[in-house]
Amino acid sequence: MPRNHLLEKEKISRLLLKLSLPATISMLVNALYNLVDTIFVGRGVGYLAIGGLTIAFPVQMLIMAVSLMIGVGGSSVVSRSLGAKNHEQAAQTAGNSFFLVSLLGFAIFILGSIFIDPLLHLFGATTEIFPYAKTYLRTIFVGTIYFPSVVASNNLIRAEGKAKIAMISMLIGAIANIFLDYLFIFPLEMGVYGAALATILSQLLSAIFVIVYFTRGHSTLQFRPSHFRPTKDILRQILTVGFASFARNAAGSLIVVIVNHLLVLYGGSLAISVYGVLQRFTRFLFMPLFGIVQGMQPIVGYNYGARKLDRVTHAVKLSIIVATIYATTTSLLAQAFPTFVIGLFSEEPELIEKGTLALRFVIAMVPLIGIQIVGAALFQALGKALPSLILTLSREILLFIPFVLILPSFLGLTGIWLAFPLADLFAILFTIVFLKKEMRRLEKGQIIAP
Numbered sequence: 001m002p003r004n005h006l007l008e009k010e011k012i013s014r015l016l017l018k019l020s021l022p023a024t025i026s027m028l029v030n031a032l033y034n035l036v037d038t039i040f041v042g043r044g045v046g047y048l049a050i051g052g053l054t055i056a057f058p059v060q061m062l063i064m065a066v067s068l069m070i071g072v073g074g075s076s077v078v079s080r081s082l083g084a085k086n087h088e089q090a091a092q093t094a095g096n097s098f099f100l101v102s103l104l105g106f107a108i109f110i111l112g113s114i115f116i117d118p119l120l121h122l123f124g125a126t127t128e129i130f131p132y133a134k135t136y137l138r139t140i141f142v143g144t145i146y147f148p149s150v151v152a153s154n155n156l157i158r159a160e161g162k163a164k165i166a167m168i169s170m171l172i173g174a175i176a177n178i179f180l181d182y183l184f185i186f187p188l189e190m191g192v193y194g195a196a197l198a199t200i201l202s203q204l205l206s207a208i209f210v211i212v213y214f215t216r217g218h219s220t221l222q223f224r225p226s227h228f229r230p231t232k233d234i235l236r237q238i239l240t241v242g243f244a245s246f247a248r249n250a251a252g253s254l255i256v257v258i259v260n261h262l263l264v265l266y267g268g269s270l271a272i273s274v275y276g277v278l279q280r281f282t283r284f285l286f287m288p289l290f291g292i293v294q295g296m297q298p299i300v301g302y303n304y305g306a307r308k309l310d311r312v313t314h315a316v317k318l319s320i321i322v323a324t325i326y327a328t329t330t331s332l333l334a335q336a337f338p339t340f341v342i343g344l345f346s347e348e349p350e351l352i353e354k355g356t357l358a359l360r361f362v363i364a365m366v367p368l369i370g371i372q373i374v375g376a377a378l379f380q381a382l383g384k385a386l387p388s389l390i391l392t393l394s395r396e397i398l399l400f401i402p403f404v405l406i407l408p409s410f411l412g413l414t415g416i417w418l419a420f421p422l423a424d425l426f427a428i429l430f431t432i433v434f435l436k437k438e439m440r441r442l443e444k445g446q447i448i449a450p
Contacts, residue, residue: 012299012314020295020322022167023158024288029174031287033202036178038280041195042345044185045132047273049192050345052132054276055125055260058253059137063108065249067148070101071155072297073242076383077234078159078221079298083305089234094156094221096234098149105148112141124260128269132192139196146207147200153210159298160221165213169206177202237383244380244388251396259404259416266413267354274355277345278362285330285363289370292323293377300381309442316378316439323370331366334359354413361417365424372424375431378438387434395427 010018041049074097081090112119116138125133150173154166177198184194214223256279263271296319303311334341342355372395379388400423407415 012311013318015299016292016295016315016318016322018295019158019161019163019298020292020319022163023294024291026154026167026170026174027287027291027294028284029171031284033174033177033181035280035284037181037195037199038276039345040181040185041192042277043347045191047346047348047351048128048269049132050276051126051129051269051273052136052192053195054256054272054279055120055123055129055133056137056140057276057279058123058256058260059112059119060140061249061253061256063140063144063148064151065246065253066104066108067101067151068155068249069242069246070097070104070148070238071152071242072245072380073097073238073240074152075155075159075297076241076301076380077237078156079301079381080305080383082160083302090160091221091223092231093234093238095223095229096231097152097156097238099230100235100238101148101152105144105146108148109141109144112144113138116141123257124264124272126264126269126272129272136192136196139193139200143200143203147203150203150206150210153214155294156221157210157213158294159301161298161302163295165218169209169213172209173202173206176205241380241383241388244376244392247389248376248392248396251393255396255400255404258401262404262408262416263413266408266416270348270351270354271413273346274342274351274358277342277351277355278358280345281334281341281359282362282366285327285334285366286369286373288326289323289373292319292326292370293374295319296374297377297381300378301383304382313439313442316374319374320371323374324368327370328367331363334363357414358417361414362420364421365428368428369424371435372428372431375435378435382438387438391427391431391434394430395423399423399426 038050038053041053074093077093078090081087081093116134120130120133120137123133150169154169157163157166157169180198180201181195184190184198188194190197214221259275260272263275267274296315299315300312303309303315338356338359339352341359342352345355346352372391376388376391379391400419403419403422404416407419409415411418
């Protein structure tokens with residue numbers, strides 16, 4: 001059965017499983033190798049090296065922000081174009097996406113390599129942590145030449161309904177990263193440089209895979225040289241729809257910078273290392289949620305373009321249910337065994353003690369966070385950039401930053417950890433208001449152009 005026919009005719013529960021499961025597996029494995037990377041660094045180099053990775057993390061988030069902005073924006077336009085049977089626009093959108101992401105990838109590599117020292121100082125590197133952070137990030141910048149194209153490609157591949165291909169691309173990189181991490185950090189004793197080298201080499205393998213996929217004619221998006229020529233209207237659509245994803249990750253990067261500086265003030269290098277552990281573990285919890293919505297978005301985008309709104313609402317409701325079940329199960333397990341979770345990363349007693357308490361606070365509202373993630377993803381899939389942007393910024397900028405700046409004045413280090421669940425709670429409530437209004441509109445058959 002043709003892929004486009006599946007998006008329009010297949011039973012929603014079966015279709016969501018087909019598209020979400022590969023995306024979820026690939027996102028879970030992707031999060032797992034980040035987790036393993038940190039465990040290897042913590043046990044093979046030391047907790048200060050985890051702090052170095054934590055300082056470098058905001059830069060990596062900015063790289064991912066640019067990549068996802070183009071990938072998510074481009075895939076939204078591609079999905080709706082395919083649903084409307086406009087294959088020429090779909091191909092041109094993909095070509096413009098590749099042009100833009102390649103240009104920005106080179107720009108990040110050049111600027112990042114030049115300004116690496118001031119960046120690390122800006123992001124809160126202490127004297128102890130700075131050498132680890134610089135060694136790691138200097139190598140990571142090399143991968144920006146091609147890694148953003150991999151992220152954008154996987155989103156475009158999912159937009160044409162081929163989630164398994166995108167999964168294979170990510171699995172190749174993730175499995176290679178775990179193997180190379182162990183090899184470089186333990187037998188070869190290359191420290192944090194080995195961890196960074198493992199990352200960019202595994203990303204290169206994924207890049208080779210997607211290049212072969214598109215150049216050998218496996219994609220339903222058939223490119224011509226003219227499709228790579230920048231088109232003002234298409235670039236506008238890609239950037240406006242994808243900007244919410246950029247804002248989410250860029251705001252996340254800003255938050256990490258703010259938190260790093262506060263942690264230096266209230267807890268020192270050890271607290272930064274604790275935060276690094278929490279970042280990696282919560283990403284492990286959250287990545288499958290993004291896998292679920294990545295499976296949902298092509299269904300929503302295609303059927304919205306095809307004016308089959310009952311299938312849109314069904315996909316959204318089912319995604320919320322699945323995301324909530326997953327988030328509740330995993331967060332309760334983590335709440336039950338927090339010492340075990342933190343102990344995976346380090347044997348340092350003080351890090352385990354402080355990390356256990358912090359973990360309990362940070363994941364307190366995770367059982368309901370799927371509502372917020374699905375809500376923002378829905379508006380992206382519909383091409384409605386402004387509501388998606390508002391929902392994204394509500395948690396990161398409007399809620400978390402005021403909480404994290406105010407609470408430590410009264411509660412010290414505990415106030416920093418408490419800011420996370422409070423921001424989650426209010427963001428979920430805010431999303432529910434937007435989501436209910438949009439779902440009522442869809443159920444009434446009302447379509448408003450983005």
